[in-house]
Amino acid sequence: MTDIAPIRRALLSVSDKTGLIELGRALAGRGVELLSTGGSAKALRDAGLTVRDVADVTGFPEMMDGRVKTLHPAVHGGLLALRDNDAHVKAMDEHGIGAIDLLVVNLYPFESTVAGGADYDTCIENIDIGGPAMIRAAAKNHGFVNVVVDTEDYAPLLEQMEANDGGTTLAFRQKLAMTAYSRTAAYDSAVSTWMAAQQSDSAPRRRTVAGSLAQVLRYGENPHQSASFYLDGSARPGVATAQQLQGKELSYNNINDTDAAFELASEFAPDDGPACAIIKHANPCGVARAATLKEAYARAFDCDRTSAFGGIIALNQRLDGATAEEIAQIFTEVVIAPGADEDARRIFEAKKNLRLLITEGMADPREAAQTIRQVSGGYLMQDKDNGHIxxxxxxxxxxxxxxxxxxxxxxxxxxxxxxxxxxxxxxxxxxxxxxxxxxxxxxxxxxxxxxxxxxxxxxxxxxxxxxxxxxxxxxxxxxxxxxxxxxxxxxxxxxxxxxxxxxxxxxxxxxxxxxxxxxxxxxxxxxxx
Missing domain, CATH: 3.40.140.20 (AICAR transformylase, duplication domain)
Structure with a gap:
């Protein structure tokens, strides 16, 4: 294991080709040899870059509709070999295995395939095998090998190479390896969760949950608690998918309370008329329906005006100027709605600390989902309460x-x-x-x-x-x-x-x-x- 490890040879095999050409050009400009597969190789060649096919390295063509292409000692030996181990170096020499110093892989889009409602066979074909195997091999050997699984790490990689004469530091490679293992864990979690659902197994022997970091929060429920916000990839309208139009960052308590407010407002279908929910500390302090959104807010406010101060407001229809004027009369932490017209946005601009979130839709209160809660030594999981009468x-x-x-x-x-x-x-x-x-x-x-x-x-x-x-x-x-x-x-x-x-x-x-x-x-x- 060394601190600065040079990058002389890279294997690039990605399904998401965002930034691939720019990365390939930057690496080639530093004299890095490029290996690639399938569509990635074609994209790089079409951009005028010299690329060697992995099939030339392994001596085997891609086969079985691409299911087998990188599962070979010429690839995994190049990723796993310890450069400072004489026996490993000798084995590489004897079998003609070249070292691979950089692996750039993002996986088959299994999660988006499932989210798009694809059939069973299509989902199965989008389970990546070679990608996770290579990622895990490269991550294990992070003493010498860089593994990049997210496009947002392309720029930091190139910055490292610029600062270290074409190499990277051990600390950087360790961080990449951690990210890589998190990605494969999340990927496997998505696959196992989907397969459990296909079998209608609500309590599989092992269950994992995964998320992607959305925000490092200033603190948790109290200032002495650290906190962060992760997304589970769900497309359900709500605080996790909303666009924040104005205001300072949401806090831990803001996110929790805003979720409670929006889920309650979603109980009332927009077509059935305007509704407003005001939440304080995850509990409703006022909920109302009326002929207009302004009246619904006023009636909800009149339930408990004291508690509404500094509260969270959720609406089931597009926020209009008249309602925004009423809301602006007192201090409100967050307003969340499926939309907001120009008058409402202009009125709220004067309230710099008020967060305005737009969801572009309401959640379905009857949608099947699961909730999770941690207890000491374990988790409690249950179906979301989507009961209705x-x-x-x-x-x-x-x-x-x-x-x-x-x-x-x-x-x-x-x-x-x-x-x-x-x-x-x-x-x-x-x-x-x-x-x-x-x-x-x-x-x-x-x-x-x-x-x-x-x-x-x-x-x-x-x-x-x-x-x-x-x-x-x-x-x-x-x-x-x-x-x-x-x-x-x-x-x-x-x-x-x-x-x-x-x-x-x-x-x-x-x-x-x-x-x-x-x-x-x-x-x-x-x-x-």
């Missing part, structure tokens, strides 16, 4: 039937409750939240907190009665006792939606009947921890 799924269990207006509000409240930390209680009136209780150890406490916050807002708005008067209430899980239900009734709720399933359901239903409430059961729970 309609009015036809509900079971009325009380003597009084809900009115059409109550039913509409209960369905709205149920969508919101899905996104509130357990124990979750959500009061809704006329398509807007009027009280939210989140994350309490006792469900009755969530009922009380939501009602009290509603009362406080009514006083702040100069209203004569709490906003919960005439509302409906949603609970993410069943009421184990009647106390929470009665607390909601005392706050003014007239109808209740919850999963049911408690051993005391009959007692709770009896209490609802005595209080004159309408109650419907969903048969579905929405815990969110």
């Amino acid at each position: 309609t009015a036809d799924d509900l079971k009325v269990v009380t003597k009084r039937q809900p009115t059409d207006a109550e039913m509409a509000d209960m369905l709205f409240a149920w969508k919101v409750a899905k996104h509130v930390k357990s124990n979750a209680i959500v009061y809704v009136k006329d398509g807007a939240t009027v009280g939210v209780g989140a994350g309490q150890m006792s469900r009755v406490d969530s009922c009380r907190i939501a009602a009290r916050k509603s009362q406080d807002m009514a006083e702040a708005l100069g209203l004569s009665a709490p906003l919960t008067q005439g509302s409906v209430v949603a609970s993410d899980a069943f009421f184990p006792f009647a106390d929470g239900l009665l607390t909601a009734a005392e706050a003014g709720a007239t109808a209740v939606i919850h999963p049911g399933g408690s051993m005391r359901d009959d007692k709770v239903i009896e209490a609802a009947d005595e209080a004159g409430l309408a109650m419907v059961l969903t048969g579905m729970r929405h815990f969110r921890h």
Whole structure:
């Protein structure tokens, strides 16, 4: 192993040919011999560069539709040989193996092939074999060999060669090797995950997850915690795929809260009318639908104006100037929407610290996906909560039937409750939240907190009665006792939606009947921890 290792011979074999010609010219200009395969060799020759085919080095042509071309001792010996080991050098001399000092490979586009919806056989043909084998060989021998798997490393490689008389430092090669192993690990992860899905295996014996670095964050949840943001390659609209039009870098908490806000806003289809969700610390503090986006924001804001300060706002339709003017009245961390017109962008330009994110679409709340959470010594994986209900799924269990207006509000409240930390209680009136209780150890406490916050807002708005008067209430899980239900009734709720399933359901239903409430059961729970 040496510090400065010269580059005299390079093997270039890439599927993504971005920057290939420029790299080839730069290497040839330094006298580096170029080896290549297939389309890469043709592209380099078409650019006027001298290239030697790998087939000439191995003595075997590419065969089996290109499945076999680099799997040969003449290639792997050139990558793996230790230059300072006499036995290795002797073996190279005896078998006519030339050293390969630089390997430039990016792999068959398996991930994009799968994402494009290709059939099974096409996906199989896009599993690279020779590429990962060469990458791993070169990375193992990084004491002498450079391995480049990302086009963004072309420029740093050439800078290294310029600074080191055509060679690279050991530290640089170590970094390249780390990147290379990460790439092959991510590639294998994509293949194994896809194959598990093909077999409908939701719990394979081994599971890996992979991501590409999007951003090194200033810090994590707190300043003493380091943090970074990785992308999993999903095309799902949201914070990971959004374009940031203005504002400073997103923080760890911004990303987490913005994701929560956008996922909640996505519960409401744009074609069904404007909707707005305001999030604070990953919990909704106001959600509403209305005839206009401006009105939806105003109604969501009126649920809890105090908590909305410094919050995250998600919209399900294109942001317009009138709504932007209202939002700009208070400090807001992030606004995320599927689009923004010129008036809205101009208004927000005066708010330099406000981040505006554009997604060009809404997420599908019913889309199948998985979530992952780390625990000490392991991971918890589960299906994303994409459960949904309609009015036809509900079971009325009380003597009084809900009115059409109550039913509409209960369905709205149920969508919101899905996104509130357990124990979750959500009061809704006329398509807007009027009280939210989140994350309490006792469900009755969530009922009380939501009602009290509603009362406080009514006083702040100069209203004569709490906003919960005439509302409906949603609970993410069943009421184990009647106390929470009665607390909601005392706050003014007239109808209740919850999963049911408690051993005391009959007692709770009896209490609802005595209080004159309408109650419907969903048969579905929405815990969110």
